[in-house]
Amino acid sequence: MSDDDVRSAKRADWDSVLVDIADYVCEYEVDSELAYETAHYCLMDTLACGFQALDFPACTKLMGPVVPGATLSGGARVPGTSYELDPVLAAFNIGIMNRWLDFNDTWLAAEWGHPSDNLGGILAVADYLSRQARTQGKEPLTMKDVLRAAIMAHEIQGILALENSYNRVGLDHVLLVRVATTAVVTRMLGGDRDTILSAVSNAWVDGCSLRTYRHAPNTGSRKSWAAGDATSRGVRLALIAMTGEMGYPSALTAPTWGYYDVLFKGNSFQFQRAYGSYVMENVLFKISYPAEFHSQTAVEAGMTLHSQVKDRIGDIEKVIIETQEAGVRIIDKTGPLDNPADRDHCIQYMVAIPLIFGRLTAADYEDGIASDPRIDKLRAKMQVNENQQFTKDYFDPKLRYIGNSVQVFFNDGTQTERVAVDIPIGHRERREEGIPVLKEKFINSVAPRLGAKQWAELDALCKNPEKLGATAVDDFMALLVA
Numbered sequence: 283m284s285d286d287d288v289r290s291a292k293r294a295d296w297d298s299v300l301v302d303i304a305d306y307v308c309e310y311e312v313d314s315e316l317a318y319e320t321a322h323y324c325l326m327d328t329l330a331c332g333f334q335a336l337d338f339p340a341c342t343k344l345m346g347p348v349v350p351g352a353t354l355s356g357g358a359r360v361p362g363t364s365y366e367l368d369p370v371l372a373a374f375n376i377g378i379m380n381r382w383l384d385f386n387d388t389w390l391a392a393e394w395g396h397p398s399d400n401l402g403g404i405l406a407v408a409d410y411l412s413r414q415a416r417t418q419g420k421e422p423l424t425m426k427d428v429l430r431a432a433i434m435a436h437e438i439q440g441i442l443a444l445e446n447s448y449n450r451v452g453l454d455h456v457l458l459v460r461v462a463t464t465a466v467v468t469r470m471l472g473g474d475r476d477t478i479l480s481a482v483s484n485a486w487v488d489g490c491s492l493r494t495y496r497h498a499p500n501t502g503s504r505k506s507w508a509a510g511d512a513t514s515r516g517v518r519l520a521l522i523a524m525t526g527e528m529g530y531p532s533a534l535t536a537p538t539w540g541y542y543d544v545l546f547k548g549n550s551f552q553f554q555r556a557y558g559s560y561v562m563e564n565v566l567f568k569i570s571y572p573a574e575f576h577s578q579t580a581v582e583a584g585m586t587l588h589s590q591v592k593d594r595i596g597d598i599e600k601v602i603i604e605t606q607e608a609g610v611r612i613i614d615k616t617g618p619l620d621n622p623a624d625r626d627h628c629i630q631y632m633v634a635i636p637l638i639f640g641r642l643t644a645a646d647y648e649d650g651i652a653s654d655p656r657i658d659k660l661r662a663k664m665q666v667n668e669n670q671q672f673t674k675d676y677f678d679p680k681l682r683y684i685g686n687s688v689q690v691f692f693n694d695g696t697q698t699e700r701v702a703v704d705i706p707i708g709h710r711e712r713r714e715e716g717i718p719v720l721k722e723k724f725i726n727s728v729a730p731r732l733g734a735k736q737w738a739e740l741d742a743l744c745k746n747p748e749k750l751g752a753t754a755v756d757d758f759m760a761l762l763v764a
Contacts, residue, residue: 294532296479299551300486303438303461304478306557307469312433317559321429322747324387324436327567327720328380328398329361329762330727334572334644335382336362340622344507345375356413358406361762362731369403369410373463373517377402377510383644384506384626385572387565387708389436390676390684393443394575394608395455397565399509400435403463403517404428405759407470412756423470425758426751431466433562438462440561444679445552449612453490453545456512461485463516471524480529484519486541487533498615501624554679564682567708569719572644576609577629579703580686584636586701587690591637595656597692603633604669604687604702606676614666622647630661633688675704684709731764 312318335341346365347353353365358372365375377399380386387398405428412422439462448455464485468478495504523529534541535550542550571581580603591598605614615628625631625647634657635642645651672685687702707716724744729737740761743750750758 294535296531297483297534299534300479300482300531302557303465303482304475306438307434307465307478308475310434310557312430312559314433314559314563317433317562318426318429318751319747320562320565321432321436322744322750323567323717323720324398324432324562324565325401325425325429326724326744327569328386328401330720330724331381331383331385332376332379333362333727333731334385335379336731338382338644340503341379341382341506344378347371356417358410358413359759359763361405361759362728362764364763367406369406370514370518370521372406372410373403374507374510374514375402376405377513378507379510381509382506383572384574385568385644387567388575389440389443389561389565390575390608390682391440391444392447392677393449393455393458395439395443395458396509397436397439397459397462397561398432399456399459400439400463400466400513400516401428401432402510402513403467404431404435404470405755407467407517407520408755409759411470412754412759416756422754422756424751425753425755427470428755429751431470433559434557435462435466436561436565437557437559438465440565441553441555441557442551444554448490449493451545451547452493454493454496454508456508457488457490459509459512460488460516460519463513464519467517468520468523471520473520473524476529477523477526479531480527481520481523483529483531483533484523484527485516487530488515488519489541490545495623496627497612498617498624501627502621503623505623505627564710566682566684566706566710567716567720568706569708569716569723570706571632571642572626572647573632573642574613574627574629575706576606576684577613577632577686578706578708579684580605580609580629580633580688581636581642582703582706583686583688583701584633585640585642586703587688587698588636588638588640590698591690592640594692595638595660597694598660598663599691599693601633601637601660601664602687602689602691602700603629603664603666604685605629605666605672606685607668607673608676609672609686610666610668616661619652625652628661629666630664631657633664634660637688637690672704682709728762732761736761 675683
């Protein structure tokens with residue numbers, strides 16, 4: 283490329299990546315029954331995660347208005363609370379509670395992430411718009427509108443992740459939450475194609491947060507609020523675009539100053555498939571264990587072995603864990619673990635707990651449990667190795683397995699069987715087995731925080747997908763107020 287090309291002030295055409303996102307949001311008709319059914323379960327699962335997080339002060343201290351009293355009567359409600367906030371701040375609140383325990387849905391590919399993080403922005407804006415519509419004598423949005431927006435946000439985030447690894451260049455996947463939320467929320471606000479292009483271009487111009495807070499030696503609680511921050515920022519950018527604020531056509535491709543050259547080592551994004559409803563249809567649910575998803579099947583294997591080892595923990599010589607390459611890269615962690623965020627991204631810790639206690643709950647990451655000396659002694663005896671077949675199956679688009687195996691060896695020369703689990707209960711291939719567990723998770727998480735009549739009405743709605751889809755968003759959100 284010549285110096286003249288770099289210096290030229292001539293506006294380029296819109297980057298094709300931006301155009302494809304805008305055209306998808308504006309034109310695509312979601313007609314997949316499976317996608318809507320899965321989105322229905324995704325909503326229930328995400329709410330369950332959010333309500334569970336309200337038991338943890340580290341989460342709730344970040345919630346509410348930025349400064350005391352800065353609420354908005356008639357604003358967006360935050361489930362499980364009495365907060366009414368502007369939609370930007372409400373998106374942050376809903377986003378952090380949904381994500382706090384690392385228990386919501388997951389998408390694994392070249393990049394990973396949690397597409398239901400976008401529900402922070404979607405629910406906040408949908409509730410706000412619906413309440414505003416009521417005051418103007420207009421029709422509110424329905425929950426089917428929310429499910430459609432969720433399907434699209436899942437798709438944008440997931441398709442961008444299939445072939446493009448942001449973590450390989452040190453960037454955090456919450457970027458994709460910001461991009462997806464920006465696109466679908468701008469459309470919800472009434473934005474046309476040009477407005478969506480402007481909004482999404484600004485989402486890319488924002489750049490990326492670093493993954494610093496996800497990795498040793500700096501692992502910390504920001505990883506639990508980063509997605510809330512991202513979906514909130516998506517709402518803010520959408521609102522800015524709705525004022526007519528300009529966009530940046532070559533935000534990705536501009537020589538020297540564009541995203542590719544600044545942050546992606548000069549590489550352009552690659553795509554495996556066009557946007558549709560593939561991601562929602564194949565998303566992974568964390569149904570049983572609040573644990574980083576690459577370890578889910580390792581936790582299940584540990585649970586299987588608990589009865590064989592619980593009385594012999596002191597006699598263990600070593601534990602061999604086999605996982606995928608991504609598991610080795612991001613959750614193989616030795617040495618002191620400083621906080622819950624450190625522990626729920628350590629595969630050794632997440633296997634030690636079920637081997638010792640026969641469980642893994644969010645409370646098991648807290649200091650009270652972590653101080654049990656048996657845990658670190660057992661972690662020190664663990665070896666984590668890549669299993670190349672697990673890695674191959676992980677990347678196979680027809681499989682998308684997340685395999686792990688665990689085997690325990692004792693000082694007397696005996697050992698357990700090697701327990702290998704290819705797919706977790708939240709995988710599409712185990713939906714029939716997993717959905718009853720998901721429903722139980724929803725009941726146990728939400729019901730205790732609501733009044734009996736309130737819960738009965740919510741429960742009845744969630745058992746009737748057609749009725750739920752036709753329900754006004756503000757009526758649904760009113761059932762979540764505590």
